[in-house]
Amino acid sequence: MTLPLASENRADHIAAVVVELRAFFAHHEGYAMLREQFEILLAERRAALAAGRPVEARGIAVIGDTGSGKTTAVRHLLRSYLPEAGEATAEVASFQVPSPATLKHVGHELLNALGYPMNRLPTTAIIWDKVRFHLRERQVKFLHLDEAQDLAISQSDREKIAVVNTLKSLMQNNSWPVGLILSGMPDLRSMLNMDPQLARRFHPVEFQPISAARSGGNIMQIVHAYGAKACLETASGLGEREFLERLVQASAHEFGRMIELIVNAIRERLYAGGATLEAGDFAAAFRRSTGVVDGVNPFIADQFQHLDARMLRGGVEL
Ligand SMILES: Nc1ncnc2c1ncn2[C@@H]1O[C@H](COP(=O)(O)OP(=O)(O)OP(=O)(O)O)[C@@H](O)[C@H]1O
Ligand SMILES: [Mg+2]
Numbered sequence: 040m041t042l043p044l045a046s047e048n049r050a051d052h053i054a055a056v057v058v059e060l061r062a063f064f065a066h067h068e069g070y071a072m073l074r075e076q077f078e079i080l081l082a083e084r085r086a087a088l089a090a091g092r093p094v095e096a097r098g099i100a101v102i103g104d105t106g107s108g109k110t111t112a113v114r115h116l117l118r119s120y121l122p123e124a125g126e127a128t129a130e131v132a133s134f135q136v137p138s139p140a141t142l143k144h145v146g147h148e149l150l151n152a153l154g155y156p157m158n159r160l161p162t163t164a165i166i167w168d169k170v171r172f173h174l175r176e177r178q179v180k181f182l183h184l185d186e187a188q189d190l191a192i193s194q195s196d197r198e199k200i201a202v203v204n205t206l207k208s209l210m211q212n213n214s215w216p217v218g219l220i221l222s223g224m225p226d227l228r229s230m231l232n233m234d235p236q237l238a239r240r241f242h243p244v245e246f247q248p249i250s251a252a253r254s255g256g257n258i259m260q261i262v263h264a265y266g267a268k269a270c271l272e273t274a275s276g277l278g279e280r281e282f283l284e285r286l287v288q289a290s291a292h293e294f295g296r297m298i299e300l301i302v303n304a305i306r307e308r309l310y311a312g313g314a315t316l317e318a319g320d321f322a323a324a325f326r327r328s329t330g331v332v333d334g335v336n337p338f339i340a341d342q343f344q345h346l347d348a349r350m351l352r353g354g355v356e357l
Contacts, residue, residue, distance in 0.1 A: 053309045056269050060302045063268065065261055067294055068254075069246040070112045073101060076242050077116060077181075080218055081130070084180050095240075096180075096209075096216035100187075102227050103246025108295035109222040110185055112246070117183060117220075122154075129153075132174075133183035140190045142201045146170050153177060167205060175215035182209070187221035191230035203230070207237050248292035251283040258283050262301055266316045269305045274317040282318055284344070289325050289337035291348040300324055 076099050087094040101109050113133070122129035134152035137144040146166035150157055153173045160166070174182075184190070190202050209217045221227060221241070231238045251258065259278050266273045276282055290297035303324035308316050311323075322338035325331070329348075337343040 053306060056309060057302060057306050060265060060268060060305060063265075064111070064115045065264075065294075065298055067108070067112075067257075069101075069103065069108070069244060069294070070115070073099065073112055073244045074116055076244060077220070080242075081180065084218065093213060094216060095211055096218035098210065098219035098221060098241045100227055100231055100241045100243045101220065101222035101246065102225055102243060104224060104248070104291075104293055106291065106293035106296035106299075107246035107248075108293070108298075109246060111295060113183055113185065113220060113222050117181075120181075122177075128178040130179065131181045131183065132177075132179050133185070135185045136187055136189045138189060139194055140192075140202060141194060141198055142167070142205055145190070145202060145205075149182070152182075153179070171209075171212065171215070174209070174217050179217055181218045181220055183220040183222070185222050188223035188226040188230060191226060191233070199233075203234055203237060207234070207240075210240055246294065249287055249290070249294050249297065250292065251280060251287045255280060255283045258286065258297070261298070262286075262316070265298075265301045265305060269309065269316075270314075271305060271308060272315045274315050276318055277316065285318075285337050286321065288343050288346060289321070289348050296348075300328075303328060 080097055080099070084094060084096065101113060103109050117131050117133055120129075120131040121133065132149070132152045134148045137148045143160060143163045143166060146163065146169075147157065147160060149170050150166065150173065153170070154177075155169065155173055157166070157169075173179075190206075191199055206219060210219060219241075221231075228243070231241055249258070262277055263273050286297060286300065290300055300321065304320040305316060307320040307323040307327070311320070318338060322333075322336055325336050325338055326333070333339045335346055337346050337348060340346060
């Protein structure tokens with residue numbers, strides 16, 4: 040990833056470095072918990088199948104705020120289990136909950152994810168019969184539903200209960216039980232708790248807010264590792280506690296947002312030239328992505344602890 044700074048195609052080279060950086064997956068505690076839980080469930084399911092014993096499938100609920108990294112983490116985890124094109128079986132299928140999340144639309148999306156799209160929508164019962172048939176045919180052991188909190192919004196209680204019951208029945212199905220991975224915002228927790236039978240079958244994995252006090256050392260290493268990938272040194276100030284607190288604050292305490300900010304800061308440095316990533320690059324990246332004035336830029340403001348990065352968009356002055 041060396042960058043010929045004098046090249047005419049400098050923007051292209053910088054863009055290529057940024058694309059590489061964005062493709063990199065940074066490991067974190069929430070991901071380690073998710074992977075461990077998934078591997079336990081998958082191993083048990085395979086063992087039960089090998090022994091010819093029936094099992095009731097279990098699920099994992101990945102819960103975190105926007106930007107915590109749920110979609111990225113589940114995608115990274117499942118990448119080696121998703122089928123290649125043309126493969127007859129698939130241990131895992133993944134899809135995003137559609138809007139509106141009616142039973143019919145969810146079933147339709149699921150058929151798409153299984154590789155059996157339907158142009159005309161037949162009745163809900165027919166769709167779900169096909170879903171059950173294909174889940175078994177393709178030997179799908181786990182289904183991932185992203186944005187799963189949407190299953191519980193903007194629809195009638197009757198529809199909500201129908202969706203929840205149908206998902207539960209996939210897990211309890213005698214002939215081919217399917218485990219569920221639901222990822223979503225904290226409302227997902229209340230959705231699962233609506234039904235104690237469902238809640239009991241799920242293992243929660245929470246993507247907790249990050250803090251400089253708890254994981255300052257890790258954060259520093261991540262900044263360093265990303266810098267090194269772009270052949271940049273990191274200024275010594277980036278290891279200081281105050282900078283790490285500013286970075287966490289500017290990321291609204293969310294891991295994924297922090298990574299985005301680090302990559303954006305690196306881009307600023309690459310455009311500015313020079314070999315060292317500095318605090319000013321983070322300030323510039325935050326300014327560019329939010330449009331805020333320096334007085335409310337968490338990398339510049341004195342009272343940065345009170346700034347809510349979620350509210351700082353489009354030049355809002357607090
Ligand atoms: N582990 C990671 N390694 C590298 N980058 C990450 C990681 N997790 C998240 N990101 C970055 O953060 C961005 C936001 O993450 P992601 O979309 O996974 O969050 P989310 O929790 O699914 O948010 P939402 O609830 O809004 O869908 C991603 O586009 C990616 O750039
Ligand atoms: Mg997401």
